[in-house]
Amino acid sequence: MHRALSFFRVALLAGGLAALSACAAKDPVDQPLEPLGDFSLGYAIVVADNAKLVPPSRSATPDEWETVMKEELERRFGRYDGEKLYHLGINVDGYALAVPGVPVVAAPKSVLVISANVWDDAAQKKLNEKAEQMSVFEGLSGDTVVGSGLTRKKPEQMRALARNAALRIERWLVENRETWFAYDPAAAPPAPVAPAAAPVPLGEVSATVLDAPPPAAPPSN
Structure with missing residues (x-):
């Protein structure tokens, strides 16, 4: 477990900028939706009971x-108006929220x-x-270059991470849209999808997933 946490911290401190550069530079809310075929959001189910805090970190x-x-999932995916319902099941595996009071040279990043x-659903x-x-960072900006623990409060850090997580999930759905959502590439040329950052290994961190099916959505009127 100690080796896993140590690796997590090294990736967070040493590799943070590289991963951040792959994240959206502007507010994810402003980014246009990628076409997803017949996708329409049913439920967004999030479980965080087993989330592991990796120090140094603020606690959530x-x-x-x-x-x-x-x-943030409902904000992003609630805008889709496809003909079929799909549910998202998300498990929060681990996190680190940058703390203030550390040397600026370290500039810890939230992840x-x-x-x-x-x-x-059908x-x-x-x-x-x-x-x-998948692993997501806050995003590269003037607020995060020196470590967001110095410039952002905890709710701001969590909101930024959640928004980037929604974008990262969207990229994953785009990668599978022809198979899962009956997307016809001839109907609308797909926009280029940025390569995803490699997940940060969590070692023994719990990888609990939502394997029980979600409740059926109520019939549409």
Whole structure:
């Protein structure tokens, strides 16, 4: 466990800028939606009971993570108006929220590690064979270059991570849209998708995923 946490901290401090550069530079809320075929969001289910805090980090409760993640998922994916319902199941695996009071040279970055599943409501089955683990950072800006622990409060850090997580999940869905969502590439040319940053290994950090099917959505009127 100690080796896993040590690796996590090294990746966070030494590799943060490289991963940050791959994240969106502008506010994710302003980014246009990628076409997703017949996708329409049913439920966004978030579980954070087993989220591991990797020090140095501010502490956040499972309820705080579940609330902010659900809000940002609904904000992003609630804009899709496809003909079929799909549910997102997200597990918060681990996080580090940059703390103030550390040397500026270290400039620790905040990071969030999640596992994602997508469910087809009509078929009542999970579309991905294995949960997709992904790591997201806050994003590169003047506020984060010196470490967001010095410039942002905890809710701001969590909101930025949750918004970037929604974007990262969207990229994953785009990669599978022809198989999962009946996307026709001839109908609308796909926009280029930026390569995803490699997940940060969590070693023994719990990788609990939502394997139980979500409740069926109420019939549409």
